[in-house]
Amino acid sequence: MTMDQFPPLMFAGLVIIMLIGFPVAFSLAALGLACGFFAVSQGWFPPEFMTALPQNVFGILSNDLLLAIPFFTLMGSLLERCGLAEDMLDSMGQLFGPMRGGLGYSVIIVGFILGAITGTVAGQVIAMAMISLPVMMRWGYSMRYATGVLAASGTITQLVPPSLVLVVLADQLGRSVGDMYKGAWGPSILQVLIFALYTFILSRLRPQDVPGVPKEARTLQGWALWAKCLRGIIPSAVLIFAVLGSMGGLPGIDTAVCTPTEAGAMGAVGAFILAALHRRLSWPLVKEAMAGTMRITAMVVFILIGSRTFSLVFQGVEGGTWIEHMLSNLPGGQVGFLIAVNVFIFFLAFFLDFFEIAFIILPLLGPVASKMGIDLVWFGVMLCVNMQTSFMHPPFGFALFYLRGISDTLFKSGSIPRKVESSDIYMGAIPWVLMQLLLVGVVIFFPGSVTMFLEKEKAVDMDKATEMLQSLGAPERSPAASEPEDLNAVMEQAPKKK
Numbered sequence: 001m002t003m004d005q006f007p008p009l010m011f012a013g014l015v016i017i018m019l020i021g022f023p024v025a026f027s028l029a030a031l032g033l034a035c036g037f038f039a040v041s042q043g044w045f046p047p048e049f050m051t052a053l054p055q056n057v058f059g060i061l062s063n064d065l066l067l068a069i070p071f072f073t074l075m076g077s078l079l080e081r082c083g084l085a086e087d088m089l090d091s092m093g094q095l096f097g098p099m100r101g102g103l104g105y106s107v108i109i110v111g112f113i114l115g116a117i118t119g120t121v122a123g124q125v126i127a128m129a130m131i132s133l134p135v136m137m138r139w140g141y142s143m144r145y146a147t148g149v150l151a152a153s154g155t156i157t158q159l160v161p162p163s164l165v166l167v168v169l170a171d172q173l174g175r176s177v178g179d180m181y182k183g184a185w186g187p188s189i190l191q192v193l194i195f196a197l198y199t200f201i202l203s204r205l206r207p208q209d210v211p212g213v214p215k216e217a218r219t220l221q222g223w224a225l226w227a228k229c230l231r232g233i234i235p236s237a238v239l240i241f242a243v244l245g246s247m248g249g250l251p252g253i254d255t256a257v258c259t260p261t262e263a264g265a266m267g268a269v270g271a272f273i274l275a276a277l278h279r280r281l282s283w284p285l286v287k288e289a290m291a292g293t294m295r296i297t298a299m300v301v302f303i304l305i306g307s308r309t310f311s312l313v314f315q316g317v318e319g320g321t322w323i324e325h326m327l328s329n330l331p332g333g334q335v336g337f338l339i340a341v342n343v344f345i346f347f348l349a350f351f352l353d354f355f356e357i358a359f360i361i362l363p364l365l366g367p368v369a370s371k372m373g374i375d376l377v378w379f380g381v382m383l384c385v386n387m388q389t390s391f392m393h394p395p396f397g398f399a400l401f402y403l404r405g406i407s408d409t410l411f412k413s414g415s416i417p418r419k420v421e422s423s424d425i426y427m428g429a430i431p432w433v434l435m436q437l438l439l440v441g442v443v444i445f446f447p448g449s450v451t452m453f454l455e456k457e458k459a460v461d462m463d464k465a466t467e468m469l470q471s472l473g474a475p476e477r478s479p480a481a482s483e484p485e486d487l488n489a490v491m492e493q494a495p496k497k498k
Helices: 003-020 024-042 048-061 064-079 084-096 102-115 121-138 143-158 164-173 177-205 222-246 260-277 283-316 319-328 333-348 354-371 376-391 398-413 422-445 462-472 480-493
Strands: none
Touching: 003 024, 003 283, 003 319, 024 048, 024 283, 024 354, 048 283, 064 164, 064 260, 064 283, 084 102, 084 121, 084 222, 102 121, 102 143, 102 177, 102 222, 121 143, 121 398, 143 177, 143 376, 143 398, 143 422, 164 177, 164 354, 164 376, 177 376, 177 422, 222 260, 283 319, 283 354, 319 333, 319 354, 333 354, 333 376, 333 422, 354 376, 376 398, 376 422, 398 422
């Protein structure tokens, strides 16, 4: 066996161990170490190459950007338990309920708002299902529509800033978290509009599936209703602006005053304040939120260690070159590459979590995309849109599992009149997965949907800049007072540092 034949075998081994079902972090590290020692025995690289692994892993884990993950996770864990979802769903449901599909619109809007302040799928799906599913069933909503909109609106949190996925993608692609957040706003808004448009069309074609709630069923009306809506929206908007605006993650804000880690810490403090305002702040709530944060952070760390072990050996046997040659020669150029990558990620998401995809697969694809001239912010956001579907895939989507579990709990407690069938959950998810794939296509063929909020780089006229610099050193230079003007003109044409 030659070294040229080994990268495909390593990649095939990666796919096999991921399908076995053993924890990916440990199996990935074991595969990397086994392949590394085999490569040393074959003389493909010296034994000293493997001694770089501990320092390499330590260097990755000392990355300050990764501290943002526990902070944002803690923020989301607190907010999903503080009663914010209940208040917003109740007020929005009463506001939109009387129109056909109104409960669906309220779930979509609240899912978008909660996604911008929590960033966790499990808590969002469970919270919205507990509140909205009994109401939807009471007023005759189609079970497939109800389960589909609840699951899909919960998964949009993976795309809406401050998504943890975007933090990881920014780190793996070497791009600013603020730019990644700005790029995600366009697809996030488009996703909400697509969901709302589907609800509107369904309300016209099959009004019996999404009936309106009778006005007499509303307990609040007039200013009292609007006041309750604003009590949920205004504090959320303040927190979103404080966290995302401070790190330059909102459209129109080009200056970052905080790092992502500092913004995450500020968001966690804001979550404590919101929980206190809703009179839900208690030691059991804080303890549960911190335990959930610890579990997710530990999972991320172990996946990072395993993926780095595999990646180091894979690059040592020139696996990166093999990947580059294989993907660069696809027909269709950039578009062919993007379509092939998205198809691969879509099917991989049937079996892997988004963290595993980001840490294992993205380091192999990012360098190829960069060499093909693809904007890495666009590339990262596009993959994030695709990875949304990992929560919605029948029959393995985690959002569907969460919905299955909470619907059984609601039935046993008597909150809903009948059991929700698995077929309704799986069939109800299909239209929403197709809409998510439609958004992937929009992002591929219309990159402006991502880049429209990003700061445009200024083009540099190198000839003019050279001429100005030469003139600065000329002996017949006019009075020195004019030099700052020319120098400023040169600096203004230089690209702004990201």
